[in-house]
Amino acid sequence: MEEELVFALLLVIRTTCPAGRCSLCFREPLFQTQPWETMADQATASARPPQHDGIEQEQDQPDYQKLKQQLEMEFNQKRAKFKEIYMSKEDELKRQTAVLEKTQVELSSVQEELNEARAEMDTIRAVATLSESTKQEAIDQVKQQWLEEVASLQAIMKDAEREVKLQFQQKLEQERAQWAQYREGMEREIAELRRRLSEGQEEENLENDMKRAQEDAEKLRSVVMPMESEISALKAKLSSSEERVKELEAAKVKELNHVLEAEKSCRTDLEMYVAVLNTQKSVLQEDAEKLRKELHEVVHLLELERQQHNQLKHTWQRANDQFLESQRLLMQDMQRIESVLTSEQLRQVEEMKKRDQALVEEDEKERLSQAREASEEDGTEQAEAVEDSLLGLSIEESHLSHSINSSLHSLDTDIPARPESSDPYKDSLRRVQSTDSLGSSGGLLQPHGLGGQNNKAKSASQLDESDFGPLVGADCGGFDNIETSSISSLLPGHFLLTKDQEKAIKAMTPEQEETASLLSSISHMTDTTYLPPSGYRMVSESEWNLLQQELKNAGRKLGRRCDMCSNYEKQLQVIQGQEAETRDQVKKLQGILRQANEQLERTVNERQEFEDSVKQANEETSSKISELKQKVQDSESVVNALQQAFSQAKRNTQEQMAVLLQSREQISEELNRLQKDNESLQGKHRLYLSLQLQEDFQMPTTVQELQKLVLQFREDVVSARTAAEHLEEKLKAEILFLKEQIQAEQCLKENLEDTLQMEIEGCKEEIALESFNLTLFKQTASGQDMIQDDRMLSCLVFVVCFDVPVQG
Known part of the structure; x- marks a missing residue:
């Protein structure tokens, strides 16, 4: 507040x-x-x-x-x-x-x-997804290989099981045949016993029965002991087969671990390759952007140079027009001077022209000798080109001098014909149609002016006539070694004019028309007028000297090199060279940019193909995983059903084993009882024999005593017969019991075989499940290690690719 x-x-x-x-x-x-x-x-x-x-x-x-x-x-x-x-x-x-x-x-x-950080997270996520996909592919491939190996192992186990079953069946058939033979033998023995009993051989039958019972017991022992040995052998085989299965699974696990390590190495190589591709792509994109920027700059510079070029072209045209105007005025002055000269003066001019021609020829010879010396050093081709150019120049100069002589001679002889040949440079002015604006006359002007630059402008610049228009090439350097008073120093053949410029130069001015009319009137008066003698001058000495001085000054002015023209030519040559260099640079940059774009397109296509293959592999692996999951569920349900059946069969076999054990105890007790009875019977027989021997048996002497003895023996026979029948019934009961026992043992043996087979199958399934759980556990452990390795690898790749500073 x-x-x-x-x-x-x-x-x-x-x-x-x-x-x-x-x-x-x-x-x-x-x-x-x-x-x-x-x-x-x-x-x-x-x-x-x-x-x-x-x-x-x-x-x-x-x-x-x-x-x-x-x-x-x-x-x-x-x-x-x-x-x-x-x-x-x-x-x-x-x-x-x-x-x-x-x-x-x-x-x-x-x-x-x-x-x-968001960009880093995006890149890390991309790398993580890529590593996860590659890891999942490796896991799926290992699972597929493991399933194939499990299927092969199952096939091997089925074959072994089939072979064991066949062996057991063969053994059972052999045992059944033996038991059938034994049964037939027993039946034969029973029939024989019955026959013997019917004959009354009671004592021998009892002994034989006891012996047969002992033999039966021994046979039962001989049958049971091999069964126990076979059971122990089967248990040993089962343990050895389990150890072999474990060894095979350990070997397969080792191979799978080796495959996983190879897949890891391949995955790391693939990730590094992908990272290198990404870095190359980023570098190529940066290079492409740099090239685009440089190309834009070059285009901008090219536009600026074109603008400067157009400006220079306009200035050149203006300078050319100015030069042509000054040339036309000088030609008019020369024509006026020639119109007032006398024959003596023309003769002096001819003499001076001859001297100048001699000097020019000497200079040409010197130039030819110098060119030949240079050609010996540089090459024959350049020497021939220089000779041709010099010869062409000398021929052109001779033609020009001849035209000038003829024009000057026509002043004395045929003055009225002057309007037709009033322009002494009519044949020397020409227009050149060429693609090269400055280098088109380079072959003729090589020793002079623009052609003296070693034809550099001609090779560097390829400009059309539409860019500059027809230009005027003024060779001013060729007049350095010629006297300025010579009219032959004005070499109009070195000027390149357009048609309009030629017309403007050739057109007669009003002054020229007046002069022509005056000369025509004078020519009509020559017949009647007085001709002075030779050597006589129409003008005074001072005026003649003044005319000679003015003529020298005019020749000097005409032969003087134009500074503006030379500067424009130099600037134009420099600009043409720069333009050629820029064009070469633009072409090079365009080629580099094209190569970079092609390489970028190739990398993009490769990356797209790689992504498509990865997507396709992911889809295939997902479908395979779903199928494998379904198979695993089915196998789990089958395993549960088998476990239930196995438990039920196990309970049944345990109950049957208990019943068989009870029956076996009963049989052993009955056998002991029979042995005791046999021993007691054998002891009583001996006792009776000893008693009979000890008794004093006296033969009956009377019939009554014999009758009594016979009656007593009959009673003994009846009692013995009753005892034999009782024994026979007892033996029959024992035989039936033994048969039932044999059948029970046979059933027990079959049940034992079935239970052992079920146990073998259950053990195999348990082994397979344990191996599957072990491999899954190893894969999950290796998957966690792989995830950690992938994270570390992705972080390292990110750090390497993007130069991220690592903290902690």
Whole structure:
């Protein structure tokens, strides 16, 4: 609130300043006039009489002065306070603006870091997805190989199982045949026993039966012991087969680990290749952007050079027109001079021309000798070109001199014919149609002027006539070694003119027409006029010298090299060379850009093909994974069903084994009882024999005693017969029991075989499940290691590719 009040007071002071100046200007006092109270007192005092006012003013003046000083002091103090508050607020505002700018800079830097982090996260995610896809491909491939190997192992196990079954079946058939033979033998023995019992051989039958019972027991033992040995052998084979399966699985696991390591190495190589491709793509894109920028700059420079070229072309055309105008004026002056010369003067001119021609021939010979010497050093081809150019130049100069001689001779002989041949340079002015504006006459002008630059302009610039138009090539350097008074130094054959320029030069001016009419009138008067003798001059010596001096000056002016033309030629040659260099650079840059674009297209196509193949492989692997999952579920359901059946069969076999054990105990008890009975019977027989031997048997002497003995024997026979029948029934019961026992043991054996087979299959399935769980566990462990390795590898690739500083 205090700050708001301070700002409000400042605004009020600013708006109500009595001096009309700003209240923030604290350097000058604000009150240069009296305060409002003094002004009011003055206003009230103005209504009083003047004397009274004067007295009161004198009395109140010190009070007013004091009040004024006090008010000014208070106001100055308040103004100082306001100034301090204002300055503090301004400092605080500056600090706040500085802090705000600093926070904005920090915010922009944080935003840039956030964008960089997002870009890094995107790249890391891309690398992670690529590594995950490659890892999944490797896992799927290993799973496929493992499934193929498991299928091959299952086929091998099925073959082994089939072979074991066949062996067991063959053994069982052999045992069944043996038991059938044994049964037939037993039946034969029973029939024989019955026959013997019917014959009354009781004692022998009992002994034979006991022997047969012992033999049967021995046979049972001989059958049971091999079965136990076979069972132990089968258990040993089962353990050996389990060990072999474990060894095979260990070998397969080793091979799978080797394959996984190879896949890891291949994946790392593939990731490095992808990273290299990405870096190459980024580098190529940067190069393409740089080339585009350079191409744009070159195009811009080319446009600027074209503009300068057009400007230079216009200036050249203007200079050319100016030069042609000056040439035309000089030719008119020469024609005027020739029109006033006498025959003596023309003869002197001819002599001077011959001397100049001789000098020119000497110079040409010197040039030819120099050119031949240079050609011996540089090559025969350049020498021939120089000779041809010099010969052409000499021929052209001879033709020009001949034309000048003929034109000068026509002044003496046939003056009326002058209007037709008034222009001595009619045959020398020509227009050249060529693609090269300056180098078209380079073969003729090689020793002079523009052609003296070693034909550089001709090879560097290939400009059309449409760009520059037909130009005028003035060879001014060829007149350095010729006397300025010679008319032959004016070689118009070196000027290249357009048709319009030739027409402008050849057109007769009114002055030329007057001169031609005057000469025609003079020519008509030559027949009647007096001809002076030879050597006589129409003009005085001084005038003749003046004419010769003017003629020399005119030749010197005509033979002088034009500075503007030479500068324009040099500039044009430089620009043409620069333009040729820029064109070469543009062509090179275009070729480089084309190659970069082709390489970029190839990399993009390769990357697209690689992405398509990766997508296709991912789809195939996903379908295979779904199929494998379905197969695993089916196999799990089958395994559960087999486990239930196995448990049920196991319970049944255990119950049957318990019943068989009970029956075996009963049989063993009955066998012991029979052995005891046999032993007791054998002991009683011996006892009876001993008793009979000990008894004093006396043969009966009478019939009655014999009858008694016979009756007693009959009673003994009846009792023995009853005992034999009882024994026979007992033996039959034992035989039936033994048959049932044999059948029970056979059933037990079959059940044992079935149970052992089921146990073997269950063990195989358990082994397969354990191996599957082991491989899955190893794969998951290796997958975690691979994920960690892939993350580390992707981070390293990112650091290498983007030069990211590693922290921690």
